[in-house]
Amino acid sequence: MAKAEEYVKAERELFEETIVNNVEISPGVFLLSVKRRFDFLPGQVVKLAVDRVQPPRIYSICSGNHEQELRILFNIKEGGYLTPKLAALIPGDKVLVSQPYGGFAGSAKSAWWIATGTGIAPFYSMFQSGLADNKVLVHGASYLNQFYFEDELDWAMGKNYRRCCSREQSCDVFHGRVTDYLRTVENLPADVEYYLCGKALMVVEVRDLLISRGIPYENIIAEIYF
Amino acid sequence: MEKEALFGKTLEELQQVCVELGLPKFTANQLTDWLYKKPVSSIDEMTNLSKKARELLSEKYTFGLIDPTRVQESRDGTKKYLFPTIHGKYIETAMIPDKDRKTVCVSSQVGCKMGCLFCMTGKQGFQGQLTAGEIVNQIRSIPEWEEVSNIVYMGMGEPFDNLDEVLKSTQILTSEWGFAMSPRRITVSSIGIVPGLVRFLNESDCHLAISLHTPFHDERQKLMPVEIAYPLEEVLREIRNWDFGRQRRVSFEYIVFHGLNDTPAHVKEMARVLDGIKCRINLIRFHPIPDTPLKGTDEATLQEFKDALERKGITTTIRASRGQDIYAACGLLSTKTLMKN
Ligand SMILES: Cc1cc2nc3c(=O)[nH]c(=O)nc-3n(C[C@H](O)[C@H](O)[C@H](O)COP(=O)(O)OP(=O)(O)OC[C@H]3O[C@@H](n4cnc5c(N)ncnc54)[C@H](O)[C@@H]3O)c2cc1C
Ligand code: SF4
Numbered sequence: 001m002a003k004a005e006e007y008v009k010a011e012r013e014l015f016e017e018t019i020v021n022n023v024e025i026s027p028g029v030f031l032l033s034v035k036r037r038f039d040f041l042p043g044q045v046v047k048l049a050v051d052r053v054q055p056p057r058i059y060s061i062c063s064g065n066h067e068q069e070l071r072i073l074f075n076i077k078e079g080g081y082l083t084p085k086l087a088a089l090i091p092g093d094k095v096l097v098s099q100p101y102g103g104f105a106g107s108a109k110s111a112w113w114i115a116t117g118t119g120i121a122p123f124y125s126m127f128q129s130g131l132a133d134n135k136v137l138v139h140g141a142s143y144l145n146q147f148y149f150e151d152e153l154d155w156a157m158g159k160n161y162r163r164c165c166s167r168e169q170s171c172d173v174f175h176g177r178v179t180d181y182l183r184t185v186e187n188l189p190a191d192v193e194y195y196l197c198g199k200a201l202m203v204v205e206v207r208d209l210l211i212s213r214g215i216p217y218e219n220i221i222a223e224i225y226f
Numbered sequence: 227m228e229k230e231a232l233f234g235k236t237l238e239e240l241q242q243v244c245v246e247l248g249l250p251k252f253t254a255n256q257l258t259d260w261l262y263k264k265p266v267s268s269i270d271e272m273t274n275l276s277k278k279a280r281e282l283l284s285e286k287y288t289f290g291l292i293d294p295t296r297v298q299e300s301r302d303g304t305k306k307y308l309f310p311t312i313h314g315k316y317i318e319t320a321m322i323p324d325k326d327r328k329t330v331c332v333s334s335q336v337g338c339k340m341g342c343l344f345c346m347t348g349k350q351g352f353q354g355q356l357t358a359g360e361i362v363n364q365i366r367s368i369p370e371w372e373e374v375s376n377i378v379y380m381g382m383g384e385p386f387d388n389l390d391e392v393l394k395s396t397q398i399l400t401s402e403w404g405f406a407m408s409p410r411r412i413t414v415s416s417i418g419i420v421p422g423l424v425r426f427l428n429e430s431d432c433h434l435a436i437s438l439h440t441p442f443h444d445e446r447q448k449l450m451p452v453e454i455a456y457p458l459e460e461v462l463r464e465i466r467n468w469d470f471g472r473q474r475r476v477s478f479e480y481i482v483f484h485g486l487n488d489t490p491a492h493v494k495e496m497a498r499v500l501d502g503i504k505c506r507i508n509l510i511r512f513h514p515i516p517d518t519p520l521k522g523t524d525e526a527t528l529q530e531f532k533d534a535l536e537r538k539g540i541t542t543t544i545r546a547s548r549g550q551d552i553y554a555a556c557g558l559l560s561t562k563t564l565m566k567n
Binding site: 211224 | 338339340341343348349350351352387421424443444447448451452453454455457517519520
């Protein structure tokens with residue numbers, strides 16, 4: 001067998017799971033659930049596949065670590081291999097899931113969680129795992145219907161849950177990008193951890209901004225959805 | 227309709243073009259000669275093709291070379307070329323002369339998605355993929371193209387995040403019908419995207435360089451977000467399992483930062499994680515980028531670090547810094563300002 005095929009077959013042992021639910025929570029954005037097989041640290045990722053043709057893709061876990069189900073929040077990538085196939089799955093279908101792994105793990109320490117788009121997933125997992133105390137959550141999106149789980153987060157986190165919308169306006173929502181919002185914050189604490197998650201440009205711009213505001217880079221941990 | 231470029235197509239793809247245009251299949255071999263071996267730049271100059279064939283080709287295709295729009299020359303002779311891309315963006319390419327060698331450092335993407343803390347390209351985010359033609363063009367369209375001895379994929383972008391086009395470009399560079407270069411003169415450098423790494427090891431004979439920068443997981447995570455998705459441990463597991471044979475080389479790139487990754491603990495851990503891998507380490511001086519919290523190590527510590535690695539039995543070299551004054555050195559390539567204008 002060729003080495004590449006071997007890799008796809010053997011890599012991080014993929015376990016066949018049955019889809020429990022797959023809901024389109026916003027246009028083109030899905031929350032997919034399977035029964036949870038392993039323990040994980042909130043913030044970790046799994047690899048996901050629907051076949052053994054292409055290597056699996058990586059997804060943040062988007063559910064609490066005490067829940068029965070493991071959930072994934074994903075958006076359909078046009079021209080992508082996996083996400084259109086994931087979107088078509090219905091309860092009872094099979095999906096291949098790896099063991100959870102990765103060092104983007106939340107803790108009970110004070111922190112700022114900063115996300116754009118589906119980058120909210122690891123923070124929602126941390127929130128659902130009881131780690132939301134001492135946290136500020138900043139979520140950026142282009143449109144108002146992209147603030148996934150907002151009712152729950154707003155209710156539980158109150159003023160520590162801050163939404164930034166770049167293309168639409170609403171009361172209680174900052175009009176602009178996450179970086180614009182952070183520029184308006186006068187005292188960004190230097191002694192807390194900053195978790196960043198989302199697309200590359202947001203992550204590098206926010207990281208630069210934080211460093212320019214005196215945050216030690218060692219306090220910044222970034223997960224990029226490349 | 228925009229005409230498509232012939233430059234950047236493989237022999238097989240050119241055979242397909244010929245079939246579609248009703249031209250004899252052997253015309254494809256004539257095309258590769260003109261495209262990849264001869265100093266011409268238009269379909270009209272392909273004089274062993276019939277006039278009819280040239281007309282047919284010109285209706286749908288262009289030769290496809292793209293000239294650099296700017297060149298800067300360093301005090302040390304290094305040149306940095308600015309190339310426009312097909313989609314109106316820009317990339318940079320460095321040409322580094324050294325005694326009888328001329329090494330070209332090519333870009334594989336416009337910008338990069340990987341966000342390494344120490345890299346200027348990372349700061350501009352990702353603006354698009356390059357085609358194989360645009361990658362090979364960075365060699366063919368510089369004045370020194372016939373003297374190029376080595377190629378390194380260490381410019382803008384992460385090659386394994388654009389692997390189809392990168393593999394196609396190395397195919398064009400190494401095939402008999404292409405530039406007929408030895409794959410031993412080509413090094414592809416990656417931060418270690420594992421599925422891409424496995425494919426590259428299978429499908430190419432070129433050398434591999436992995437950006438390592440620190441052997442410690444937590445530290446690497448802060449420098450290179452990719453560590454979260456594909457930890458170094460997983461990268462090294464794949465490399466350790468691979469038989470590189472006698473000719474093919476794997477090396478590890480290591481930018482040495484003051485007080486961060488230049489300690490005896492790092493030497494010890496490097497020896498541990500690289501145990502069983504026949505390799506070389508390239509130590510690289512850090513070229514500070516604007517607003518960076520990182521500092522380069524001093525020369526004495528750099529030398530001591532090298533000696534300590536060698537004492538552990540790891541072949542280690544210190545890479546000469548080239549083209550720093552024109553921002554052509556390692557980690558300094560960026561077209562962010564041009565993108566914004
Ligand atoms: C650590 C990590 C965590 C992640 N977590 C999440 C998450 O929680 N939710 C989420 O939605 N996503 C997440 N992602 C992204 C995810 O892994 C996939 O990349 C994404 O879902 C797209 O997968 P796909 O197979 O549909 O697209 P792919 O087939 O991988 O394609 C992605 C894009 O690249 C283009 N493309 C594909 N092949 C090529 C090519 N050869 N040349 C040029 N362009 C090409 C496609 O058109 C598409 O736009 C994460 C990524 C990482 C690294
Ligand atoms: S070092 Fe390489 S992979 Fe990292 S951001 Fe720069 S270009 Fe991308």
